[in-house]
Amino acid sequence: MKAIVYERYGPPDVLQFKDVEKPTPKDDEVLIKVYAASVNAYDWHFLTADIFLIRLMGGGLLKPKNTRLGADIAGRVEAVGRNAKQFQPGDEVFGDMAGHGNGSFAEYVSASESAFALKPANLSFDEAAAVPMAAVTALQGLRDEGQIHRGQKVLINGASGGVGTFAVQIAKSFGAEVTAVCSTRNLDQARSLGADHVIDYTKEDFTQSGQQYDLILAANGYHSLSAYKRALTPKGVYVMAGGSMAQIFEAMLLGSWMSKTGGKKMGGVSAKPNQEVLAFMKGLLEAGKVVPVIDRRYPLSETAEALRYLGEGHARGKVVITVEDRSSPGTGE
Numbered sequence: 001m002k003a004i005v006y007e008r009y010g011p012p013d014v015l016q017f018k019d020v021e022k023p024t025p026k027d028d029e030v031l032i033k034v035y036a037a038s039v040n041a042y043d044w045h046f047l048t049a050d051i052f053l054i055r056l057m058g059g060g061l062l063k064p065k066n067t068r069l070g071a072d073i074a075g076r077v078e079a080v081g082r083n084a085k086q087f088q089p090g091d092e093v094f095g096d097m098a099g100h101g102n103g104s105f106a107e108y109v110s111a112s113e114s115a116f117a118l119k120p121a122n123l124s125f126d127e128a129a130a131v132p133m134a135a136v137t138a139l140q141g142l143r144d145e146g147q148i149h150r151g152q153k154v155l156i157n158g159a160s161g162g163v164g165t166f167a168v169q170i171a172k173s174f175g176a177e178v179t180a181v182c183s184t185r186n187l188d189q190a191r192s193l194g195a196d197h198v199i200d201y202t203k204e205d206f207t208q209s210g211q212q213y214d215l216i217l218a219a220n221g222y223h224s225l226s227a228y229k230r231a232l233t234p235k236g237v238y239v240m241a242g243g244s245m246a247q248i249f250e251a252m253l254l255g256s257w258m259s260k261t262g263g264k265k266m267g268g269v270s271a272k273p274n275q276e277v278l279a280f281m282k283g284l285l286e287a288g289k290v291v292p293v294i295d296r297r298y299p300l301s302e303t304a305e306a307l308r309y310l311g312e313g314h315a316r317g318k319v320v321i322t323v324e325d326r327s328s329p330g331t332g333e
């Protein structure tokens with residue numbers, strides 16, 4: 001089968017599109033024929049090892065230990081291992097292979113069935129592959145860390161990328177009043193996703209406006225922790241999902257210390273994909289409360305181009321990899 005393989009850390013040029021052995025499922029695994037995948041900053045970090053911790057935390061000190069990339073996936077179950085009981089051959093699934101060996105940039109994967117859930121019936125494979133990592137980050141940031149509830153004023157900083165486009169819609173589905181922060185060209189997109197208010201970060205710094213929010217999810221864009229704290233209501237919660245290295249270290253080093261005084265909570269989210277969150281997202285997607293926003297699609301052979309585009313930092317929604325030959329039947333398109 002064809003797969004994307006990398007043998008050294010580096011820019012997308014180090015990716016090779018080559019023949020590798022088709023996997024066979026172990027007892028607790030399912031073999032999936034991949035129809036679509038999508039790219040995330042997660043893949044970028046494993047590709048480039050730009051975060052040195054990746055090398056120390058099992059990624060491989062000098063070169064990648066695991067030569068395969070790709071977390072988000074949508075496809076069809078082709079075979080099931082002896083002890084895998086949840087799925088049948090033919091089932092359409094989506095999932096996140098982070099924590100399950102990665103490798104969704106390929107024609108087939110084999111992984112524990114716990115990585116997958118049934119695909120939302122109303123979504124194409126491309127749309128379903130856009131969901132897992134970005135939507136789970138947004139959902140766990142807003143619901144689990146942020147304790148979002150109806151009527152709250154919620155601000156999403158970086159509302160136009162993968163995480164942000166899901167976060168705006170998920171926050172609306174919880175009945176929040178949502179303010180989306182993005183650049184001029186993305187204001188209409190944010191409104192169309194349901195944002196009640198939009199702020200153009202190229203013209204206005206929301207942390208200086210005097211407005212306060214019950215919950216802030218920071219998906220992109222840097223502000224100091226003290227600026228975020230200022231923009232929170234007295235019992236407000238700040239959740240950092242992503243941003244610059246400075247922002248990540250600040251949140252890790254100072255967040256819990258700053259939460260000790262007063263009622264405001266400063267924290268972060270680290271996405272933990274599981275079947276519960278995938279099923280929760282399936283419900284929102286099937287109810288039409290959330291719709292994946294796809295910016296671009298690239299064939300599997302051009303995964304390097306897709307990652308290069310993502311790495312520029314200005315994707316509008318998700319960047320999808322189409323794996324199956326689109327002319328063949330059963331792609332759900």
Ligand SMILES: NC(=O)c1ccc[n+]([C@@H]2O[C@H](COP(=O)([O-])OP(=O)(O)OC[C@H]3O[C@@H](n4cnc5c(N)ncnc54)[C@H](OP(=O)(O)O)[C@@H]3O)[C@@H](O)[C@H]2O)c1
Pocket residue numbers: 040041042133134137157158159160161162163164181182183184186201219220221222240241242243244269270271272310313314315316317
């Ligand atoms: N914590 C976790 O478990 C977890 C999981 C997934 C992702 N993440 C992190 O979350 C972050 C967002 O991921 P993503 O998939 O949404 O990334 P993305 O899709 O690559 O984000 C691109 C978007 O960010 C916007 N943006 C860039 N600079 C901005 C700024 N200064 N202010 C506001 N928006 C800005 C861009 O809009 P413009 O073109 O208008 O600038 C673009 O639409 C990344 O840092 C990623 O590493 C964390």
